[in-house]
Amino acid sequence: MMLELLKPRSWFAPPHPLITRNREIFAKFDQSRPLTEYTFVVCDTELTGFDLKRDAIISIGAVVIRDLQIDLGATFHRYIRPKDITHTQATLIHRITPQQLAEAPPLEEVLPAFVEFAGSSLMVGHCVALDMGFLNKAARKILGGTLSNPGIDTIRMARGYRRALSGHFHGEDDWSHNYSLEALSKEYNLPAFKPHDALEDAMQTAYLFLFLLKKFRKGGLLTLKDIYQAGRVGSVWS
Amino acid sequence: MTAFKENDVHAVAPEVAISFFKGIMPFDTLDEETLRSLARHCRIDFFPKGTRLLTADVTELTHLYFIQRGGVKAFLEDENGEVTLKDFRGEGAYIGALAIIRGTPANLNIETVEDTFCFLLPRDIFLGLIEKQASFAHFYLKSFSEKIVTTAYNELRHHKVTRRSNEDLYLFSIRVGDLVKTLRKVAASATIQEAASLMTEHRVGCLLIHDALDAERIVGIITDRDLRGKVVAAGLDFQQQVQTIMSSPVQTVLSQSLCFDVLLKMMDTGIHHLAVERAGKIIGVITSHDIMLLQGHSPYYLFKEILGQQQISGLYPLANKIPDVIRGLIGEGAKAGNITQMIAILNDHILERMLTLLQQELGAPPVPYCWLLLGSEGRREQTFKTDQDNAIIYSDPEDEAQAQAAAAYFKAFAAKAIDHLVNCGYPLCPGEVMAVNPLWCQPLSSWKHYFERWVSEPDPQELRYATIFFDFRAGFGEAALAESLRAHLNRHIKGRDLFLFHLARQSMETRAPLSFFKNFIVERDGEHKNRLDIKKQGLTPFVNFARVLALKFGVNETNTLARLKALRDGDWIQGELWSSASEAYELQMQQRLVHQLRQIEAGTIPDNYIDPADLSDLERRMLKDAFTVIERLYGVLDQMYPVT
Numbered sequence: 001m002m003l004e005l006l007k008p009r010s011w012f013a014p015p016h017p018l019i020t021r022n023r024e025i026f027a028k029f030d031q032s033r034p035l036t037e038y039t040f041v042v043c044d045t046e047l048t049g050f051d052l053k054r055d056a057i058i059s060i061g062a063v064v065i066r067d068l069q070i071d072l073g074a075t076f077h078r079y080i081r082p083k084d085i086t087h088t089q090a091t092l093i094h095r096i097t098p099q100q101l102a103e104a105p106p107l108e109e110v111l112p113a114f115v116e117f118a119g120s121s122l123m124v125g126h127c128v129a130l131d132m133g134f135l136n137k138a139a140r141k142i143l144g145g146t147l148s149n150p151g152i153d154t155i156r157m158a159r160g161y162r163r164a165l166s167g168h169f170h171g172e173d174d175w176s177h178n179y180s181l182e183a184l185s186k187e188y189n190l191p192a193f194k195p196h197d198a199l200e201d202a203m204q205t206a207y208l209f210l211f212l213l214k215k216f217r218k219g220g221l222l223t224l225k226d227i228y229q230a231g232r233v234g235s236v237w238s
Numbered sequence: 239m240t241a242f243k244e245n246d247v248h249a250v251a252p253e254v255a256i257s258f259f260k261g262i263m264p265f266d267t268l269d270e271e272t273l274r275s276l277a278r279h280c281r282i283d284f285f286p287k288g289t290r291l292l293t294a295d296v297t298e299l300t301h302l303y304f305i306q307r308g309g310v311k312a313f314l315e316d317e318n319g320e321v322t323l324k325d326f327r328g329e330g331a332y333i334g335a336l337a338i339i340r341g342t343p344a345n346l347n348i349e350t351v352e353d354t355f356c357f358l359l360p361r362d363i364f365l366g367l368i369e370k371q372a373s374f375a376h377f378y379l380k381s382f383s384e385k386i387v388t389t390a391y392n393e394l395r396h397h398k399v400t401r402r403s404n405e406d407l408y409l410f411s412i413r414v415g416d417l418v419k420t421l422r423k424v425a426a427s428a429t430i431q432e433a434a435s436l437m438t439e440h441r442v443g444c445l446l447i448h449d450a451l452d453a454e455r456i457v458g459i460i461t462d463r464d465l466r467g468k469v470v471a472a473g474l475d476f477q478q479q480v481q482t483i484m485s486s487p488v489q490t491v492l493s494q495s496l497c498f499d500v501l502l503k504m505m506d507t508g509i510h511h512l513a514v515e516r517a518g519k520i521i522g523v524i525t526s527h528d529i530m531l532l533q534g535h536s537p538y539y540l541f542k543e544i545l546g547q548q549q550i551s552g553l554y555p556l557a558n559k560i561p562d563v564i565r566g567l568i569g570e571g572a573k574a575g576n577i578t579q580m581i582a583i584l585n586d587h588i589l590e591r592m593l594t595l596l597q598q599e600l601g602a603p604p605v606p607y608c609w610l611l612l613g614s615e616g617r618r619e620q621t622f623k624t625d626q627d628n629a630i631i632y633s634d635p636e637d638e639a640q641a642q643a644a645a646a647y648f649k650a651f652a653a654k655a656i657d658h659l660v661n662c663g664y665p666l667c668p669g670e671v672m673a674v675n676p677l678w679c680q681p682l683s684s685w686k687h688y689f690e691r692w693v694s695e696p697d698p699q700e701l702r703y704a705t706i707f708f709d710f711r712a713g714f715g716e717a718a719l720a721e722s723l724r725a726h727l728n729r730h731i732k733g734r735d736l737f738l739f740h741l742a743r744q745s746m747e748t749r750a751p752l753s754f755f756k757n758f759i760v761e762r763d764g765e766h767k768n769r770l771d772i773k774k775q776g777l778t779p780f781v782n783f784a785r786v787l788a789l790k791f792g793v794n795e796t797n798t799l800a801r802l803k804a805l806r807d808g809d810w811i812q813g814e815l816w817s818s819a820s821e822a823y824e825l826q827m828q829q830r831l832v833h834q835l836r837q838i839e840a841g842t843i844p845d846n847y848i849d850p851a852d853l854s855d856l857e858r859r860m861l862k863d864a865f866t867v868i869e870r871l872y873g874v875l876d877q878m879y880p881v882t
Contacts, residue, residue: 063252069358070282072252191307191355193254203252207355210284218286 018115019145025120026148031225035217038224040065040152041076041121042209043114044201045131046096048082056082057134058101060114061198063206064121068213070206076117077199079104111135111142122224123149126181126205152227154205155179157212164219184208255280255357258306262330263856264377276367281358282306285350292334292344299344301358303333308354309755312346323764326351326755330855335378338364414500415493417529418514418522425450426457426481430469433460433480444511444523447484456520458484461511488513493521497529498567498576504529505541505583537563537580544587550595550658557588557662561622561838568835574827575799582618585664586713592658593714600651604643605681607632608720609655611713612671613706617781618797619827622834622844625667626659627706629678631685631719641681648679669703682719689727696737702744708785709796728792735879738790742879745782750868751775754858757851772830773846776864780823783871787811790878798823811874819871822864829857 015023043062049055057080064074079096081104114135125131128151136146158179178184181204182195190207193200213227221227255277259265265273281301285291291303294314305327312325312333324346327333337344338361367374422440424433427450437445443462449455460483468483469476489509491500493516504510510526526538540563544556560581567577593609613627614620630648635641652673660666673679680688692704708727712720731737751759751770758766770776784801787793793804799820806816834844853861 067281068283072255072280072282073278075252189307189353191254199252203254207282207284210282211353214284214286218289 015145016112016143018112019139019143019147022115022148023145026150029150031228032223034222035213035224035227036068039119039121040124040209041118041149042124042202042206043076043118043131044125044198044205045134046196046198046201047134050130052133052137055134056080056084057107057138058082058104059096059198060110061200061202062114062117063199063202065124065206065210068210068217070203070210075199075202076114078110078113080107080110081105107138108142111138115139115143115147118147118149121149123147123151124154124205124209125151126154126201126208128153152209154181154184154208154212157209157216157227158184161212161215164216181205181208252277255282258304258357262304263859264371264373267371267373276359276363279360279363283356283358285354285356287350287353289350289354290347291350292346292348294345294347295343297344299334299337299361301360302335302338302364304357304359305329305331305333306355306357308350308352310348310354311351312348315347323752323760323762326753326760328754328756335364339368339378412497413494414491414497414514414524415516415521417497418493418524419528421520421522422446423448423453423456424480425453426479426484428480430465430474430476430478430480430483434465434476437462437465443525443527446488446513446520446523447480447486454519456488456513457481458486459488459511459513459523460484488520490515490520491524492516498572500524501526501529501538502576502579502583505538505587537567537584540584541587544584544591547591548595550592551661553588553592553658554661554663557585557664560584561835564622564831565835565839568828568832574824574831577831578619578621578827581620582615585615585620588662589659590714592662593655596651596654596658600647600654603632603651604640604647605633605635606716606719607648608715608717609673609713610710610720612710614709615713616706616709616711616796618711619781621827621831622838624664626656626664627667627671628673628713629671629707629710630673630680631723632681633716633719634681634683644681645676645679648673649676652679671703671706682723685723686726689723690730693727693731693734693737696734696740698740698744701737701740705741705744705782705785708789711796724794727789728794731789731792738786739879741782741789742786742875743881745779745786746872746875748774748779750779750865752865753862754850754853757849759850768849768851770848770850770861771846772826772833772848776826776861776868777823777830779868779871780819780826783819783875786875815870815874818867822860822867825860826864829861 041062041064043060045057046059046061047055047057059079060076062076064071066074079100081101083106123132132147132151139146162177181201184190185192185204185208188208188211190204190211193204193207195201195204216227256273259268259273259277265276268276285308287308291297291310292299307329309326309328310331310333311323312327314322314324316322333348333356334344368378369375419442420440422436422442423446424436426447433445433447437443445460446456447458447460449457458481460480464483464485468474474483489503489507490513491503493514500512504512504526512524513520514522514524529538540556540559544553547553547556563584564577564581567580572580589609589611597603608631610616610629610631611627612629614624615627630652632644632648635644656666656672656674666672671678688707692701692707710720710723749762751767752762753760755766758768759770760766780802781798784798784805787805787810788795788801791805791808791810793801793808795801795804802811802816802820802823805811806813811819829848830846833846833848837844850858
């Protein structure tokens, strides 16, 4: 035990093998391949609140898009038992009962499973930074490092799409536009899902993403790089 | 990642796919487990408006498409770039089934006409379903299984016609074999008194009579009425043998006949005691009374009231009860063919009773005559309160005096009859094709001349309104006159190809719609309309087709279903075409009846316009298939009478 402590690297816990592999995958990430060659994981997390310090993830839902199609055989949906089970006001708006949470596994079990599920896919979300913020905070703690999966934000894609349609930047007008998942789904006449359920929200986001991606593609944007540049829709995580 | 696929409790099959498939045929017949597994194999794709999904003869299908949101058009393109629209498909429709089943490339070009989301079901999974589930093979191979047709009828009945009370209705479920009572019979050589005491002993109103030497051979029947009329009232010696008063031979029905059909036969023939036969053997008797006991609201009551009416004005309210009877029949599951037969019988009896009473009032006619029914009445295809289409044909008068007397008599007779019919609720014919019009109240020779002219020198303009005359039948009076006219027409029509040519080409003028798309009906030119004229676009093509061929081949029937059957029996049309056409025609008649019944109940005047928004998916599918049958019928006509 004492000898272990003397090793310099052990002062900082080494990252979990999952993180190491995740880093390797994206070390040589290439944005210039055709869109069809990427796999995307569209995810949504349900939170007890938006405070990164105090709030916790209580559910993760995700669906996979490969060959630019939603693969209904590959979905991910787990509830997570929060550390402080009493601090669960958010369950009022989520479709989760306290009972379900009490029976759920802790994040320590769910997160590695999710990282494995995400694999080499790009991470897609509606306001993906919020979800990734919570996931990475947990990843740092549980796995000793953050995820390297590049992210794509459907809100920024929708802004880019709107801009492309009208041919100019809306400026202030754009800020009055409703970019909520529900409003955009309605605007584009997408099939509607029940809100406030991680898997249903992920599915709704996947429809929105597929819609926007294929619209961009019809407009001649064929690689991931094209999408990033046209919409300035995301960033490569670091 | 594969670890999260199959068999993972957390890999829930998304509800979206399951609920989608639960809502469409024939997937709605699958159990939950099969649906879940199937849903997990699906993918969802999005195709922006204007995307080409399939190219005819090129695209190999790796999966079947189901439209979740949006719509597509199907079309063909010839080498000159000429485009023929084939179909529009909306939410819930599938794409590519035929090509997968046949193992060929796509047979149509498919392009999205809106932003479209589709579920993609892998080819092998689909083929597996076709192999394992009988309902799938039926559905996708486009052969209407009995089950789908029944479902369609049930749907029409349950969703569109609400029962007024909880009365249990049996006419269409009970077979006469189940109603028949113990066979009671007596030898033909027994005395009338012996027979009567046997009837009293068994408390029955009729008795079968068997051969004196062979008890198994039924030779006749006697009823209470015979005892009253032929024996007591006539002062006959009741030691006479019973065979002197029996009715013979006995009319029979098969034990498996539905009560409804038996009732129709009784009403049609006026014979109320029928022997029931099973496997060639008489097993008993069924009477109208037995059937009436089944239900309180039988058409039979109305029928009896009509027969018993002594005043013409007493017929008015009775005629207005017909819709009630029809409602009951629809609710009970009667098919349109049966219902229109029942309507025709009731209308015929009203007419018969009315003209009988009228004749009593005006005195006997100077020459025999026949009241002719034309158009839909002639075809026994009236629904609710259709316009009058009638005429009078009378024997050729022997001299000028008789001719004048006949003209005067029938003029007055027709005028009164038409008025009474209006009071009964049959509106006047706007084209004045009625017996009151002197043109259509003529002796046999004039009628022969009319038809000769229509047939030999066809004037397309005139033919257009003359078609209803070709569906004439005897309504009341001397049926032989109508038969003689029909025989004359058949003789005359032989070889008159120009007449049949015009008739055939006119039949093809109304094109069937192409498809349904959302709440619209799509015409062949791609135009979207929000209403379907089910009579003009849906039914008339069948009527016209059957008429042209019936005239060509000398089929005497006027009813469309009967004409089609006669054409099949005569091998003039294929059995498959006959069954598809009959089914499609009858289902549309049903649709029309239900539509009109609902309008009557809502207090509006019945019409033929159906709003596609009111149709269920199944109804749309059945109608759409009916449209394709129409195109096949036109194909037959076109081949017989091509435009050179």
